[in-house]
Amino acid sequence: xxxxxxxxxxxxxxxxxxxxxxxxxxxxxxxxxxxxxxxxxxxxxxxxxxxxxxxxxxxxxxxxxxxxxxxxxxxxxxxxxxxxxxxxxxxxxxxxxxxxxxxxxxxxxxxxxxxxxxxxxxxxxxxxxxxxxxxxxxxxxxxxxxxxxxxxx
Amino acid sequence: xxxxxxxxxxxxxxxxxxxxxxxxxxxxxxxxxxxxxxxxxxxxxxxxxxxxxxxxxxxxxxxxxxxxxxxxxxxxxxxxxxxxxxxxxxxxxxxxxxxxxxxxxxxxxxxxxxxxxxxxxxxxxxxxxxxxxxxxxxxxxxxxxxxxxxxxxxxxxxxxxxxxxxxxxxxxxxxxxxxxxxxxxxxxxxxxxxxxxxxxxxxxxxxxxxxxxxxxxxxxxxxxxxxxxxxxxxxxxxxxxxxxxxxxxxxxxxxxxxxxxxxxxxxxxxxxxxxxxxxxxxxxxxxxxxxxxxxxxxxxxxxxxxxxxxxxxxxxxxxxxxxxxxxxxxxxxxxxxxxxxxxxxxxxxxxxxxxxxxxxxxxxxxxxxxxxxxxxxxxxxxxxxxxxxxxxxxxxxxxxxxxxxxxxxxxxxxxxxxxxxxxxxxxxxxxxxxxxxxxxxxxxxxxx
Ligand SMILES: Cc1cc2nc3c(=O)[nH]c(=O)nc-3n(C[C@H](O)[C@H](O)[C@H](O)COP(=O)(O)OP(=O)(O)OC[C@H]3O[C@@H](n4cnc5c(N)ncnc54)[C@H](O)[C@@H]3O)c2cc1C
Ligand code: FES
Numbered sequence: 038x039x040x041x042x043x044x045x046x047x048x049x050x051x052x053x054x055x056x057x058x059x060x061x062x063x064x065x066x067x068x069x070x071x072x073x074x075x076x077x078x079x080x081x082x083x084x085x086x087x088x089x090x091x092x093x094x095x096x097x098x099x100x101x102x103x104x105x106x107x108x109x110x111x112x113x114x115x116x117x118x119x120x121x122x123x124x125x126x127x128x129x130x131x132x133x134x135x136x137x138x139x140x141x142x143x144x145x146x147x148x149x150x151x152x153x154x155x156x157x158x159x160x161x162x163x164x165x166x167x168x169x170x171x172x173x174x175x176x177x178x179x180x181x182x183x184x185x186x187x188x189x190x
Numbered sequence: 191x192x193x194x195x196x197x198x199x200x201x202x203x204x205x206x207x208x209x210x211x212x213x214x215x216x217x218x219x220x221x222x223x224x225x226x227x228x229x230x231x232x233x234x235x236x237x238x239x240x241x242x243x244x245x246x247x248x249x250x251x252x253x254x255x256x257x258x259x260x261x262x263x264x265x266x267x268x269x270x271x272x273x274x275x276x277x278x279x280x281x282x283x284x285x286x287x288x289x290x291x292x293x294x295x296x297x298x299x300x301x302x303x304x305x306x307x308x309x310x311x312x313x314x315x316x317x318x319x320x321x322x323x324x325x326x327x328x329x330x331x332x333x334x335x336x337x338x339x340x341x342x343x344x345x346x347x348x349x350x351x352x353x354x355x356x357x358x359x360x361x362x363x364x365x366x367x368x369x370x371x372x373x374x375x376x377x378x379x380x381x382x383x384x385x386x387x388x389x390x391x392x393x394x395x396x397x398x399x400x401x402x403x404x405x406x407x408x409x410x411x412x413x414x415x416x417x418x419x420x421x422x423x424x425x426x427x428x429x430x431x432x433x434x435x436x437x438x439x440x441x442x443x444x445x446x447x448x449x450x451x452x453x454x455x456x457x458x459x460x461x462x463x464x465x466x467x468x469x470x471x472x473x474x475x476x477x478x479x480x481x482x483x484x485x486x487x488x489x490x491x492x493x494x495x496x497x498x499x500x501x502x503x504x505x506x507x508x509x510x511x512x513x514x515x516x517x518x519x520x521x522x523x524x525x526x527x528x529x530x531x532x533x534x535x536x537x538x539x540x541x542x543x544x545x546x547x548x549x550x551x552x553x554x555x556x557x558x559x560x561x562x563x564x565x566x567x568x569x570x571x572x573x574x575x576x577x578x579x580x581x582x583x584x585x586x587x588x589x590x591x592x593x594x595x596x597x598x599x600x601x602x603x604x605x606x607x608x609x610x611x612x613x614x615x616x617x618x619x620x621x622x623x624x625x626x627x628x629x630x631x632x633x634x635x636x637x638x
Binding site for chain 2: 130133136160163
């Protein structure tokens, strides 16, 4: 059985969080390999009743969690690269919409929020169609940014 | 003096850790081999990896398959470079070493703690219909190798009017796009010879023929859309009523990917508006190739198909025939085979060899399907598996570098590749291109 690591990331200061705990899940899966090989990444925010600062992003992959510091404006890919998170091959085309290795799966809540301000364009959707584990809440990590007023934009 | 002591002792440390390090051999420096290396070096920081490639230069299909107008796809090379640059004492490259011929697999099994097979699947399936040996009949794989500057490839003739491409996968699309949009290639890494031939091409009609229906294509959507976006050519899909019905049915029941792909086809059906340009690229389906007709100089003249819808034979004039009907499994000597003729695996990646820890990844493990993202994901999992079995209390495994020396096998190391790379970039820069690939390596190989 394949076991992949889990990674978690949290974001930087001054990011307003919703009242409820949000969970961002990023998952990678191998077509040819059984389910247990899934690499899941999820970013969990700090839960709170009041607006809070996000200072790191958690990526959960399988049973491992990796955390990276995020600056406002960073894409999820930037967070992984700048923090040298051990997700080798993530972002292989370096954010040029040519590879899909930066696929992430968001929670519905996150997805909906991002979708309002920064919906996936045709090119991103075309790339996502290559994602081994495409979900309704899939996005490309190189296209989503950590922004003020709602997390990933 | 103090500095010196420190330097010496750290050197000693590296050497001693290298001496006790597990040693892994990787056969193939394409995405499967190198993505696995990257993860493996993370998981087992002490391991030493020797990467072998039969080609004189690294990166497999990223250099010799991915189309020159897809430069962004090649950005993954930056990650591959990091492997060697960041681990100069641990990651070693041996290009121009053919495993099976120059070094036997058994020799790798004997001299390494684990062996990763990542040698791809580069042998094209041949089109075996009467007349297939006509001149200017070429496999998609050979056409791709030619425009990507693989050494010793033969240039096709593009001075006729009609090209027929058999096959409904991305290689067929890449070939069509190279023929129809050579204007976009000027600044890329396409070598100057193929660029010149493509720019002077007289071809003005491409027919892309699928053996099965439009709902069975294995194009990916980005590549399909690209063909319809070529502005100087009219590209369109020709469907008969029953084919249209089939496609619409498939669209209604398909998943999101299929729906989006089929919609692109439906948006580009043949119509007066779609056929305004004098140059045309036409997609036809349910055409089973029957035979190739030649002229008296043995050049292809036309291709006959069995039209499954009209239930009759049809003939297409043809000056260049490219067929891309898949790749064959390649099994290196000494590897186990399963009943389908592919590599015999015990699970997703462990090869059924009892005398050694042998793994497979990428196209050689599951056949030529999927794109780089699939290979990358598999690599992460395979690296994890290799990491789990690497022994910790080790006897030193020697590797095969002394064997290469004693056999006089002239390999190209990472350092040497770096100077080739630099030279190619410099030459490219002078021509206003990303790089000008070296096509003849004999002069380099005869230097020592
Ligand atoms: C024409 C074409 C275009 C493509 N375009 C794209 C694209 O735009 N985007 C995308 O994501 N994917 C693309 N792909 C798919 C992508 O190239 C593959 O997914 C990927 O290269 C598979 O990796 P691999 O390492 O298994 O094989 P390869 O890349 O083929 O690597 C295998 C390596 O092993 C070496 N080797 C073979 N035999 C031996 C031996 N006996 N001893 C030593 N070395 C050996 C070969 O020289 C080669 O370097 C394309 C594929 C093709 C064929
Ligand atoms: S990094 Fe390649 S598509 Fe996002």
